[in-house]
Amino acid sequence: MTVCEAPGKVYLFGEHAVVYGEPAVPAAIERRATVTAEPRSDDHVRVEAEDLSLDGFTVEYSGGNGDRPDVDVPTPLVEAAMGYVDAAVEQARDAADAPDAGFDITVESDIPLGAGLGSSAAVVVAGIDAATRALGEPLDRRELADRAYRAEYEVQEGQASRADTFCSTMGGAVRVEGDDCEPIEAPNLPFVVGFDGGAGDTGELVAGVGALRDEYRFAADTVESIGDLVRTGEELLADAVSGGDPSLELLAELGELMDFNHGLLAALGVSARSLDAMVWAARDAGAHGAKLTGAGGGGCIVALDPSDATETALSFTQGCEEAFRAELAPEGVRVVEP
Ligand SMILES: Nc1ncnc2c1ncn2[C@@H]1O[C@H](COP(=O)(O)OP(=O)(O)O)[C@@H](O)[C@H]1O
Ligand SMILES: C[C@@](O)(CCOP(=O)(O)O)CC(=O)O
Ligand SMILES: [Mg+2]
Structure with a gap:
């Protein structure tokens, strides 16, 4: 076994x-x-x-x-x-x-x-x-x-x-x-996850973005803008100390990019009312930034907050079924010894 x-x-x-x-x-x-x-x-x-x-x-x-x-x-x-x-x-x-x-x-x-x-x-x-x-x-x-x-x-x-x-x-x-x-290399980022209890259909959502991209030049530009944003974020991470706690300045800069990324994903039609509500609850609670994660349509958002404020606020947010801190997993797949 x-x-x-x-x-x-x-x-x-x-x-x-x-x-x-x-x-x-x-x-x-x-x-x-x-x-x-x-x-x-x-x-x-x-x-x-x-x-x-x-x-x-x-x-x-x-x-x-x-x-x-x-x-x-x-x-x-x-x-x-x-x-x-x-x-x-x-x-x-x-x-x-x-x-x-x-x-x-x-x-x-x-x-x-x-x-x-x-x-x-x-x-x-x-x-x-x-x-x-x-x-x-x-x-x-x-x-x-x-x-x-x-x-x-x-x-x-x-x-x-x-x-x-x-x-x-x-x-x-x-x-x-x-x-x-x-x-x-990445610092130990303070991820907080909010989960609306629902799910999105990955295939359908990816196909929806593909259709928009084929139809509108500005949707294709939006996809390219996400790429530009990622390259900016990578430079920030490359300058940070790996493994250690990130500076507040770095969190603020990464958070700003996450907010921007959420806006671009929403423009591509993959957010949802529940995801937007959790993103705003996180920002209002003082998170450095918040965005949906993954395919969207429903499911989870991720926010950056080293304090407990975002997790607490999310747990009282209507439409958020579960809020939890998500520790970075430094080790990928591994064998579990019986
Ligand atoms: N615990 C599980 N047992 C069996 N299949 C699972 C399990 N978790 C996920 N899956 C498979 O993965 C699918 C969900 O994948 P996907 O739609 O890509 O969402 P995500 O990867 O964001 O969770 C499920 O419909 C199921 O087929
Ligand atoms: C939307 C996409 O970029 C991520 C999907 O992530 P998830 O399956 O929703 O966790 C699709 C992909 O990269 O395969
Ligand atoms: Mg998946």
Whole structure:
């Protein structure tokens, strides 16, 4: 039995624009998805994913030949829910050259689903790592990140960047621009997350931005402006002391860019009333800056505040279901010793 856990992430800057080749800076946070993989003697894959519905469900299906599970829920629902785990298993089989490998898989996660904290990437990264290790074919982290990206790309029908999967694999803060992915040094940023209890559809939201960008020159310019903003933010981070507490001046400058980034994302149509309400509650409480994180449409915002004021204010904000401090996760995917 092999158990691996991989972190979720927040975007300091650059989501959506990163899909079109602009740079982005996500940072891994200490909320993790844990995947257990146990090889089976047959080619079946049995998945237990308690978080996927209120009651959870278990499905079993066979490998490689397109068989779908026989369960008591509509097939599109199962496929939507199972897509990422399925794609992770396929990548592991391919990497280990074991097309008929079967697994018992268990997924547990404290990353809310579809809320912009990268639950899908964490599940895919931890899943591929656990399954390849279970087959005795562990991957190096670059290959793991690459295969996890391919899994997300496939499930999201070509609408994915490498940002989430690379960040979840490596941990810490990373910079992604097209195929170019590098860990970067970053100070210990005081992230506070507000979660509205809802979710957005990543594929649909990415497609919406794509359509605007195709239709209007000014929408394409907005995407490019996000890229300019990210480059400005990167310079600020490069000048900061890595690992230490950031200066108030740096927080103020990063916060201003986060506010700007939120405005540009809202212009691209991916914010929501609940996200705007949480962003304003954070700013009113004295956060240095606040923005939605991830695909948007609903889900989470991220604010910068070393004090407790933002977390407290968010917890009293109508429409905010949960507020929490998100510690930077310096370590990416890792094996959990039983
Ligand atoms: N705990 C989990 N168990 C199984 N699948 C999960 C889990 N968490 C996330 N997923 C998969 O990831 C999908 C959500 O991914 P996505 O829409 O990209 O949102 P995000 O990555 O922002 O959380 C879920 O619909 C599900 O398929
Ligand atoms: C919108 C996007 O930039 C980030 C999506 O993040 P999440 O899946 O909502 O956590 C898409 C991508 O980069 O693949
Ligand atoms: Mg995702």
